[in-house]
Amino acid sequence: MMTPMIPPILDFATGKLGGAELVEKSTTLADLQGLFADPRAEAALSPDTPLYRVAMLPGNGGEGDLNMGVTHLEAGMIGNEFFMTRGHIHARAEQAEYYFGLCGRGLLLLQDMAGVCRLEQVFPGSVHHIPGHVAHRLVNTGETQLSALAVWPAIAGHDYRLMAERGFGLRVVAGKEGEPCVVSSEVSVSIT
Numbered sequence: 554m555m556t557p558m559i560p561p562i563l564d565f566a567t568g569k570l571g572g573a574e575l576v577e578k579s580t581t582l583a584d585l586q587g588l589f590a591d592p593r594a595e596a597a598l599s600p601d602t603p604l605y606r607v608a609m610l611p612g613n614g615g616e617g618d619l620n621m622g623v624t625h626l627e628a629g630m631i632g633n634e635f636f637m638t639r640g641h642i643h644a645r646a647e648q649a650e651y652y653f654g655l656c657g658r659g660l661l662l663l664q665d666m667a668g669v670c671r672l673e674q675v676f677p678g679s680v681h682h683i684p685g686h687v688a689h690r691l692v693n694t695g696e697t698q699l700s701a702l703a704v705w706p707a708i709a710g711h712d713y714r715l716m717a718e719r720g721f722g723l724r725v726v727a728g729k730e731g732e733p734c735v736v737s738s739e740v741s742v743s744i745t
């Protein structure tokens with residue numbers, strides 16, 4: 554009898570991907586220079602500080618194919634601002650994506666092209682539909698690594714320039730008790 558193949562394996566409790574050759578990309582503080590609000594706090598940390606890592610299954614990248622990857626975002630802060638991913642919109646902006654929370658706690662920051670922002674809580678089992686034309690960024694508000702699975706069309710691509718120019722309208726910072734607070738230009742609102 555033909556032996557069924559063992560497919561790649563995702564440990565849903567830890568986000569660890571195995572059983573396949575992975576494509577991995579690590580992002581350090583140096584890669585995100587100027588992204589955080591407090592340049593002095595940023596300068597106080599080593600530029601080599603690892604912020605996040607994305608482990609992807611290799612895809613063929615063709616029309617109709619899907620990419621899947623797990624983002625592991627470290628816990629920590631630059632000043633009072635929680636660690637976050639760079640954030641992007643897709644190069645093919647109409648292409649949507651799903652995120653699934655695996656472990657840790659955080660927020661998904663979404664911003665549409667009119668600049669309207671919203672946040673979704675990310676936790677083990679959370680499911681997030683990111684529509685086309687919506688920029689997205691993960692923020693780790695917890696004390697442990699935040700891991701989330703993402704599935705998106707291979708043709709979507711990443712446009713990092715647009716959001717580098719526009720910036721996200723909200724920042725997530727720690728309040729007096731360490732609780733996550735959302736700061737828009739001048740107003741600060743507790744979300745716990």
Ligand code: PAN
Pocket residue numbers: 580607622624638639640641650689690691703705711
């Ligand atoms: C994710 C992101 C991942 C890293 O796989 O690429 O979380 O964030 P940045 O790409 O903004 O650095 C995704 O949204 N893919 O489309």
Ligand code: ZN
Pocket residue numbers: 641643650689705
């Ligand atoms: Zn994306």
